[in-house]
Structures are given as C-alpha cells and as structure tokens.
Amino acid sequence: MCANIPKTAYPRIVVIGAGFAGIEFIKRLNNEKVQIVLLDRHNYHTFQPLLYQVATGVLEPDAIAYPIRKIFKKQTNFLFRMAAVVSIDTQKKTVETSIGNIDYDELVIATGSKTNYFGLKDFEANAVPMKSIPESLNLRSMLLQNFEEALLVTNEAKREAMINIAIVGGGPTGVELAGTIAEMKHHIFSKEYPELLIDSMQIHVIDKLPRLLSAMSAVASQKSQEFLAELGVMISLDTEVKSYDGAKLELSNGKTISTRTVIWAAGVAGSVIPGVPEQGVIRSRYKVDLFNQVAGCDNVYAIGDVAAVITDETPNGHPMLAPVAMQQGKLLADNLLRKVANKPLVPFEFKNPGVMATIGRKKAVVDMSFIKFHGFIAWVLWLLVHIMALVGFKNKIVTFVNWMWHYFSYDPGLRLIIRPYKKKKVDDSEEN
Ligand SMILES: Cc1cc2nc3c(=O)[nH]c(=O)nc-3n(C[C@H](O)[C@H](O)[C@H](O)COP(=O)(O)OP(=O)(O)OC[C@H]3O[C@@H](n4cnc5c(N)ncnc54)[C@H](O)[C@@H]3O)c2cc1C
Missing domain, CATH: 3.50.50.60 (FAD/NAD(P)-binding domain)
Incomplete structure (x- = not known):
C-alpha cells in the first residue's frame, strides 16, 4: 500500500x-x-x-x-x-x-x-475499558444486555451479579460514570425492569487513594463523595482491587463484590x-x-x-x-x-483554567484558582463549558437538546442494543 x-x-x-x-x-x-x-x-x-x-x-x-x-x-x-x-x-x-x-x-x-491496567492481567482480561467510542458503545451494550439476561435467571445471587456494577478508579471518569448510572438505577431501571429487584442493585466505586477526585481540592473530594452517597453509590477508598475472574471482584480490604461488570477507570x-x-x-x-x-x-x-x-x-x-x-x-x-522567522521561542507554561466534574444530572464540583464551588451552579457551568468545547455547531445543539431532555424527563432514552457487546481479547492491540 x-x-x-x-x-x-x-x-x-x-x-x-x-x-x-x-x-x-x-x-x-x-x-x-x-x-x-x-x-x-x-x-x-x-x-x-x-x-x-x-x-x-x-x-x-x-x-x-x-x-x-x-x-x-x-x-x-x-x-x-x-x-x-x-x-x-x-x-x-x-x-x-x-x-x-x-x-x-x-x-x-x-x-x-x-x-493502563498496571500489569493486572485479570482486569485486562475481564474489566471493561472506556477510552474510545467503540469501547463506550461496547460498555453500553454490555450494561443493557446484562439487564436483559438477568430477567432470564432465577438464582437470586447470579441475578444480582448481573446488575451490580463496580467502577475501579475514583477520578473524574469514575465519579461521573457512577453518578449517571446511579440516576439510571433510580429513574430508568426501576421502571423498565420491574421484575428485577432494582433496589438491591449495587454501584461501587473503588480507589486506592484516600479520597475521590484526588487531583482536585479536598472540598471537591468531600462534596463528590457526599453527592454519590446520596445517590446510593458505595465508595471504597484506600482500597486496592486484588483479582477479578469476570464474576467475583476481590478487594484488598477483604471484601468481595459479585458483579459481571467491572469498569476500568483507574489509569492511562x-x-x-x-x-x-x-x-x-x-x-x-x-x-x-x-x-x-x-x-x-x-x-x-x-x-x-x-x-x-x-x-x-x-x-x-x-x-x-x-x-x-x-x-x-x-x-x-x-x-x-x-x-x-528566526525569532526567540516561547517556553510552555500551563495556564490552568480550572477542573470540574459532574455528579448526576444537576450537581458538579468546580475548582478554579480563585474560587471553588459545587452544586447546581457548578453543574450549569460544567454544562456550558462542555457545550462550548465540543467541536461543531450541530454537536453543540444536539448535545444541548439531549441534556435538556434528560434534565426534564429524567430519561436519556438511548437504550438500543444495536451492536451487541463483544468481549475483548487480552492480546487485542490497544487502541484509543
Ligand atoms: C473518559 C475520559 C474522560 C476525560 N475527561 C476529561 C475532563 O473532564 N477534562 C479534561 O481536561 N480532560 C479529560 N480527559 C482527558 C482528555 O481527554 C485528554 O487529556 C485529551 O484528549 C488529550 O488530548 P491529546 O490530543 O493528547 O490526545 P487524544 O485526544 O487522546 O487524541 C489522540 C489521537 O491519536 C490517535 N492515535 C493514537 N495512536 C495512534 C497511532 N499509533 N496511529 C494513528 N493515530 C493514533 C487517536 O486515534 C486519537 O485520535 C478525559 C479522558 C478520558 C478518556
């Protein structure tokens, strides 16, 4: 070629x-x-x-x-x-x-x-990454397929493992993902899967560091933890993941979580x-x-x-x-x-515009050099910043309309399993 x-x-x-x-x-x-x-x-x-x-x-x-x-x-x-x-x-x-x-x-x-799985082969083989659009679609199909399959299972323990979700990594990705899934649990899964005991569905976030959002301020960590706890998310800090065989997740604190879905948001x-x-x-x-x-x-x-x-x-x-x-x-x-032009070069100096993370549909934490805040206003800022940063006018409009629909209806609506979940092979070449 x-x-x-x-x-x-x-x-x-x-x-x-x-x-x-x-x-x-x-x-x-x-x-x-x-x-x-x-x-x-x-x-x-x-x-x-x-x-x-x-x-x-x-x-x-x-x-x-x-x-x-x-x-x-x-x-x-x-x-x-x-x-x-x-x-x-x-x-x-x-x-x-x-x-x-x-x-x-x-x-x-x-x-x-x-x-980056930090050499943890179990997780490379059995956890689901979310670093690209194909991987995100794969994860979406997996979540939905697990719910559909759970309806076919009569053994209660197996059923719970199918709907429980564990997220490894309490950075912005883990926190944002946990918040959205927790809201889906309350507003969507409970209505659309009345045969499943959705109240018993567990959503875990596990991080080896002592606080969530460790790259942000202490107040952002504390608030994000509170917001997630309000949504029923179970948080394990100072805890490492030990092993995962696709059904049982073992933690360094001795606990075991039964889950078919471990999402890897722990590092790159x-x-x-x-x-x-x-x-x-x-x-x-x-x-x-x-x-x-x-x-x-x-x-x-x-x-x-x-x-x-x-x-x-x-x-x-x-x-x-x-x-x-x-x-x-x-x-x-x-x-x-x-x-x-033979002019002197200018060295790089990072101008930090601030960091933010959203938790669910209407809460966020924002750290800027001159102010740190959280709650609804932070979420509105998060929304505006992300709309502005998207490439393309159509994408900005589509995203805005989708978010408004989600905000008022509590229902994001895109739950079609068009491309069934495919388990990745360990030796698949990594692509982002
Ligand atoms: C889930 C997630 C959430 C994030 N949230 C935030 C956030 O809230 N705020 C924030 O500031 N940052 C966030 N980040 C980080 C941010 O997305 C990255 O810092 C940013 O994308 C880095 O830009 P980049 O141009 O270096 O690389 P990328 O945007 O990753 O682009 C790299 C490009 O290189 C291409 N490529 C790679 N290898 C090859 C190859 N060998 N041959 C050909 N093409 C190749 C890829 O296809 C890709 O298009 C997030 C990242 C992830 C994954």
Whole structure:
C-alpha cells in the first residue's frame, strides 16, 4: 500500500493524532507555507470527556465525534490519511504506517494515551475499558444486555451479579460514570425492569487513594463523595482491587463484590510509538523540553497526553488534560513559525483554567484558582463549558437538546442494543 502523498515545495509536517493537541496545532498553521499531513487511525476526532455519556446512553456517538476532514475542509495546506502509525525512524525521518512509509521534515506526535491496567492481567482480561467510542458503545451494550439476561435467571445471587456494577478508579471518569448510572438505577431501571429487584442493585466505586477526585481540592473530594452517597453509590477508598475472574471482584480490604461488570477507570499511560531513542521516553510518555521537543531527537515534537514536560516544577510532567493538550498544540505551532522567522521561542507554561466534574444530572464540583464551588451552579457551568468545547455547531445543539431532555424527563432514552457487546481479547492491540 502507498500513502500517495504529493511532494510540494513546502516543508512537510507529519502530525500523528487528531486529538485536542493535534487539531489545535494544525488549525494554528492555516495558510502557512507548510504541507501538513495528519495521520489518525480513526477518521474522526473524539471529545473524550463525554465518553461516559455515550456509555450510559445519554448521548449518541456522533454528538461527541466530528469528522476530521470536515474540521479542516477550508485548510488548503492540509492532507489527511486514515492510518495507524506503527513505528518511527528518527534517523531516516520517516514513519511506518498501515498504509506505507511517510517521510517528514518535522514530526509532531500527538497520540494521546491508552488504558493502563498496571500489569493486572485479570482486569485486562475481564474489566471493561472506556477510552474510545467503540469501547463506550461496547460498555453500553454490555450494561443493557446484562439487564436483559438477568430477567432470564432465577438464582437470586447470579441475578444480582448481573446488575451490580463496580467502577475501579475514583477520578473524574469514575465519579461521573457512577453518578449517571446511579440516576439510571433510580429513574430508568426501576421502571423498565420491574421484575428485577432494582433496589438491591449495587454501584461501587473503588480507589486506592484516600479520597475521590484526588487531583482536585479536598472540598471537591468531600462534596463528590457526599453527592454519590446520596445517590446510593458505595465508595471504597484506600482500597486496592486484588483479582477479578469476570464474576467475583476481590478487594484488598477483604471484601468481595459479585458483579459481571467491572469498569476500568483507574489509569492511562501515554500512547508511545516504538522507534524514538530511549532517552526520549520516560514513564510511558515522550520526554520533552519546554518547547515540546523530544529529548535527543531533532525535528521531533510531542504534545498533549503523550508528552511529559519534565522540569523541577513538573517532575512527572503535566496532568493528562485537554487544556494542556490544546495549549501545547497552539504554542508548538507558534514556535515552529518563530523558528522559521528566526525569532526567540516561547517556553510552555500551563495556564490552568480550572477542573470540574459532574455528579448526576444537576450537581458538579468546580475548582478554579480563585474560587471553588459545587452544586447546581457548578453543574450549569460544567454544562456550558462542555457545550462550548465540543467541536461543531450541530454537536453543540444536539448535545444541548439531549441534556435538556434528560434534565426534564429524567430519561436519556438511548437504550438500543444495536451492536451487541463483544468481549475483548487480552492480546487485542490497544487502541484509543
Ligand atoms: C473518559 C475520559 C474522560 C476525560 N475527561 C476529561 C475532563 O473532564 N477534562 C479534561 O481536561 N480532560 C479529560 N480527559 C482527558 C482528555 O481527554 C485528554 O487529556 C485529551 O484528549 C488529550 O488530548 P491529546 O490530543 O493528547 O490526545 P487524544 O485526544 O487522546 O487524541 C489522540 C489521537 O491519536 C490517535 N492515535 C493514537 N495512536 C495512534 C497511532 N499509533 N496511529 C494513528 N493515530 C493514533 C487517536 O486515534 C486519537 O485520535 C478525559 C479522558 C478520558 C478518556
């Protein structure tokens, strides 16, 4: 196969990944004298913060995904190829992809992150991840199929295991998912599955740290815990998961949870592509300087989740968040233009706009540098910020209408099992 990319008089910048970082980078180079070649294994951009709403049937996938070609339809210095990049040769300045080798003058790696099971094979084999649209749809089908199947089972213990849900990880994803599932339990499952004893359905959140939302303030942790407890979610903190065989989840505190559904929201690692010399990789991310250049590699840059800017202030790099990715994408584009113009480069400095998480249909916690608040107003802010951040006018409108419908009707409504749940194989190549 041949990527069929024409040579032009302009330098070629190959960008791997159409996530938040890659897109901001490319947009910034509109009308500049470069040839941009974007590679992504999907032909759409995913708004990952709302994946949990796809998994719980609040939103359809097309509300949070946007075709890459449409984003750049007016950008004339841009080419897209749907391809997975398998390796990088920094000596030959080429990337090996599923559609052939592609040469670059400058390489920008913006491949994001992938699910990290921290070597726990049981969980890799039996827990369900939620890192992409296909995975979210898979989870949605699994939840619904388990409820349908539970109706066919007469043994009470087996039945409960089919409807109990455990979420590993008490970060924003785990908390948001637990809140939505808990509301579904009260407002939907109890009505639509009257034959099941829904009151006995358990929703667990398990985290090895002593508080939920550990990257946020203590008050956000405490409030999120209270909000989830009000919704009946059972929270186990300071607790590690030990083993899971697909039916029985064992915890470090000696407890066992019977459940067919363990959702893995406990961690991610950078999506590093083989080929970059060892000194350019640190803890599953690319080690970059303040200008996002990968250590030891000329003309190779990494931005977003996959990049770790290692400094004395950020010994572990910045947190894997959308604003970091977007700010790095913009700055790198500006710096490449400064480099061509022989102007001094500007170092990266993260401007934190704040962090937020929602719990259920009308509560959220918000941490900003100058104020921290929670409750309904926080939820309204969460809603506005996410609507504004979605790519595409149609997606903003569809999402807004869906949320309003959900808010007033208590019923998200998207509970069709169109694509049945498929159990993943352990050796499936990880894709995000
Ligand atoms: C469930 C969930 C909830 C989140 N919630 C929040 C939140 O509330 N707030 C927040 O700020 N952040 C949140 N995040 C994190 C945020 O989504 C990431 O920080 C952000 O997406 C990083 O952007 P990125 O451009 O680095 O990578 P991504 O957005 O992950 O994009 C990477 C792209 O690279 C492509 N790719 C990867 N490998 C290859 C390859 N080998 N070949 C070709 N293409 C490849 C992928 O297909 C993808 O399109 C959440 C993440 C998840 C998973």
